[in-house]
Amino acid sequence: MDLRRLRDTPRSFASWTLAHGVQRALIGRGARKGDLIARMVMDPSLREDPFGxxxxxxxxxLISANDLISASVDHAVCNEVLRSDAFGTAGGQGELPKPLQWLHHKVIDPDALGPVDPPSMLAVDPPLHTRYRKQVARAFTARKVGRMGDxxxxxxAGLLDELAGSGEFDLVDRYASQLPVTVIADLLGVPEDDRGRLLALGNEAAITLDPGLSWRQFRQAEDALRELHTWFRAHVERITANPGDDLISHLTQLExxxxxxxxxxHQVGLLVLAAGFETxxxxxxxxxxLLDRHPDQLRWLQENPDGWGNAVDEVLRHQSPVQLTLRIALRETEVAGKTFAPGHGILLYVGGANRDPAVFEDPARFDVTRANADQHLAFSAGVHYCLGASLARLEAAVALRALYERFPDLHVSGPAERRPTRVLRGYERLPVRTVRFSA
Ligand code: HEM
Structure with a gap:
């Protein structure tokens, strides 16, 4: 029996109660009564298809509200709130009353902090946020990302070589997950042997981005987070003894x-690592x-490879890998005629803002030639705008072009399995075949 796990159980339970349990009880009650916002947060059927x-x-x-929180799928509202200094992340726990937030910070285990627990960049506001972001941004300048293209x-190419002759394989396991993990591992000096385990742990921990987790989900994710922190501690020791020109070496040498x-x-390094391969x-x-369902557009891209960049933006718009984020009013402020009291939260459904007909004509249509596809909010906006946006765009455009050049007939060959996460939208498994059989 794991004695540490047993000893930590009361603390974990208190942490879960404050971070998820209270929310789960309140939102669950609203969802059972049919409240739309509560259903969007909790109803499992809306995870598969939230668009209705x-x-x-x-x-x-423009903005809807229930007793607890507001929500918006409006592009202008989401954009305004994300860019406004009247809103912040409030330590990732802004929807809890202040005394409970304080208690949560007291009970939370520093060896099991997740990607939206302070002091993660995603959960702190300026000026602290500015201090962290300045250091990480050095690794993602346009010049540095441009040089990563080769x-x-x-x-x-290496991954595709390994797939040659496979006939049928899981695209997520063999390609879509391997490419980003290899690139971010290079950037953070992670040894090759550790990458598989990190991928598995990142997958288990990703659910901590979702609100209202069950005790079981929380406990499993917490185990993965503890292992990630243990791995990171050893990684920092290794790097401190033998620094290179990677981002972690830079962060450990700051004075x-x-x-x-x-x-x-830990919070800065692990966020960059996880954000690098979980999205x-x-x-x-x-x-x-999407391209499997739109073969005419795939053919067009195969004939017009310069279109891959725009196609990637259209995928980001149409099926946003991050569907929502949360902001809390830091002071009394007004948005779209609604007054927000300090501490009031708003769920910003960027996945819905990206289907706003006021910005995107016929928004449910997937169109790789859409002229304003890049006006999406899939990478957020304002001070937390995704630091890895140009890297992600580069990775996806290179990965997709190379995939279809190598396997022009690649097609989905079996039922896809969605990830169990709500904030992150993607597939756990996507079986594909590289050749078409004619009868
Ligand atoms: C398709 C891929 C990606 C998507 C859709 C995505 C999306 C996002 C979003 C929506 C945020 C802001 C959340 C908020 O405002 O609350 C964010 C922040 C961030 N992303 Fe990404 N991301 C992607 C890839 C990456 C990659 C490849 C990296 C790093 C290598 C990365 C690193 C970060 C970091 C460090 C932040 C925190 C920035 C801050 O708080 O200042 N992301 N990302």
Missing amino acids: AYEELRSRG RVGEVA GPDRLDQVEL TVNLISNAVE
Whole structure:
């Protein structure tokens, strides 16, 4: 029996109660009464296809609200809130009353902090956020990402070589997940042997982005997070003894006011690692599934390979790999005629904003030649705008072009399995075949 796990159970339970249990009880009650926002957060059937619910919410106005929280699928509202300094992330726990937030920070185990627990960049506001972001941004300048193009191409070619002759395989397992994990591992100096285990742990921990987890889901994800932190501690020791020119070496060598303490280093490093491979995998697999349903557009791209960049933006718009995020009013403020009291939260469904007919003509239609596809909010906006956006775009365009050049007849060959996550939208399994059999 794992004694540490047993000893940590009361603390874990308190942490779950405050972070998810209270929410789960309140939202669950609303969902059972048919409240639309509560159903969008909890109803499992809306995970598979949330788009009807988005349209219902849109028909009710720019911003809707229940007793607990507001929500919007409006492009202008989402854009305004994300860019506004009157809203923040409020430590990832903004929807809890202040005393419960304080208690949560007291009970949470620093060895099991997740991607939206402070001091993760995703959960802190300026000026702390600015201090972390400045350091990480150095790894993602346009020049540095531009130089990664050849390496991404090399990784894609290597993976495709391994797949030659496979006939049928799971696209997620053998390609869409492997390419981003290899690229981010290079960037963070992660040894090749560790990558498979990190992928599995990242997958198990990804659900912590979702609100209202069950105790069982939380416990499983927490185990994965603890193992990730243990791995990261050893990785930092390895890198400190033998620094290279990777991002973690840079972060461990900071001095003076920029220096990160151990918890900060873990939260910043693990976020970049997980964000690097937990999102682009969805973009690549969502693209293959969409193109399979639109063979005429795939053919057009095969004849017009310069179109891959725009096609990637259209996939990001149509099937956004991150569907929603949360912001909390930091002071009294007004958006679209609605007054927000300090502490009031708003769920920003960027996946719905990306289907806003005021911005995108016939928004449910998938069109790789759409002229304004890049106006989507799939990478957020404002101070938290995705740091890896250009890398993700590059990876997806290179990965898709190389995949269909190598296997022009690639098609989905069996039932796809969706990931169990709500914030992240993508596939757990996508069986594909490389050749067509004619009768
Ligand atoms: C398709 C791929 C990706 C999508 C859809 C995506 C989406 C997002 C979104 C929506 C946010 C902001 C969340 C919010 O505003 O609350 C974000 C932040 C972030 N992303 Fe990405 N991301 C992707 C790929 C990547 C990659 C490849 C990396 C790194 C290599 C990365 C690193 C980050 C980091 C570090 C942040 C935090 C930025 C901050 O808080 O200042 N992302 N991403």
